[in-house]
Amino acid sequence: MANGNGNGNGNGAIIRMSGIRKVYDTGKIMVEALTGIDLEIEKGQMVAIVGPSGSGKSTLMNLLGCLDTPTSGDYALGGQNVSGVSRDQLAEIRNRRVGFIFQNFNLLPHISALENVEMPMLFGGVPVRERHQRAGELLARVGLGDRLDHKPTELSGGQMQRVAIARALAMNPDIVLADEPTGNLDSTAGSDIMSLFTELWQQGRTMIIITHDPALARRASRVVEIRDGRIVHDQVAAA
Numbered sequence: 001m002a003n004g005n006g007n008g009n010g011n012g013a014i015i016r017m018s019g020i021r022k023v024y025d026t027g028k029i030m031v032e033a034l035t036g037i038d039l040e041i042e043k044g045q046m047v048a049i050v051g052p053s054g055s056g057k058s059t060l061m062n063l064l065g066c067l068d069t070p071t072s073g074d075y076a077l078g079g080q081n082v083s084g085v086s087r088d089q090l091a092e093i094r095n096r097r098v099g100f101i102f103q104n105f106n107l108l109p110h111i112s113a114l115e116n117v118e119m120p121m122l123f124g125g126v127p128v129r130e131r132h133q134r135a136g137e138l139l140a141r142v143g144l145g146d147r148l149d150h151k152p153t154e155l156s157g158g159q160m161q162r163v164a165i166a167r168a169l170a171m172n173p174d175i176v177l178a179d180e181p182t183g184n185l186d187s188t189a190g191s192d193i194m195s196l197f198t199e200l201w202q203q204g205r206t207m208i209i210i211t212h213d214p215a216l217a218r219r220a221s222r223v224v225e226i227r228d229g230r231i232v233h234d235q236v237a238a239a
Ligand SMILES: Nc1ncnc2c1ncn2[C@@H]1O[C@H](COP(=O)(O)OP(=O)(O)O)[C@@H](O)[C@H]1O
Pocket: 024, 025, 026, 031, 032, 033, 051, 052, 053, 054, 055, 056, 057, 058, 059, 060
């Protein structure tokens, strides 16, 4: 495969979706969650995806992050067509190119913050010493240099989300995807997390953030609004 270094292909869209449909077949009924998404995202954009509950935001995030495959349509991530690849290949692409942040943090509860951040590197085959060192550096970068050995249950919500952000950065991904990242945080912790996202974006990361939070959406360079499985608004903020 041509793109071995995980850094996309220079200029141009890091994400290219065209005609993406997703139909869930529950056995009884078919739910058409996405009805035809055309979306291009440039490297270095910070995109907020907004829309009412049930509009298809999480479905879109799962497709963007290669956690799921579309019913039809084309998707290229970093110049690599991911529409037709096998499950194993998809998992490999996901681990290397995408960092995820979820509303519920999704940390492993019985291992330390450091070990949680190391997890993607373990799957990615990074040698143990490098893993330790990088995990420590990332936790220091999100302000948790003194919490390496704490388990998630010994941390506040805001601190848990910081661990999740450090973990999302572990494999130096092309894109960071966050699904309602401040949904379970109080306003102070939420605003700290927003500042951290802005910082990551200013360092050149491509950030895609699903949010109900108007304050978070306002920080984005572009706001994409979804309704009933389609994009109804797409606005780039004035520079
Ligand atoms: N695994 C699933 N099986 C069946 N229907 C689903 C599944 N996931 C989501 N849906 C349906 O797809 C639609 C979009 O859901 P979702 O993407 O979670 O929306 P949002 O994140 O905007 O709230 C909803 O009607 C939801 O009920």
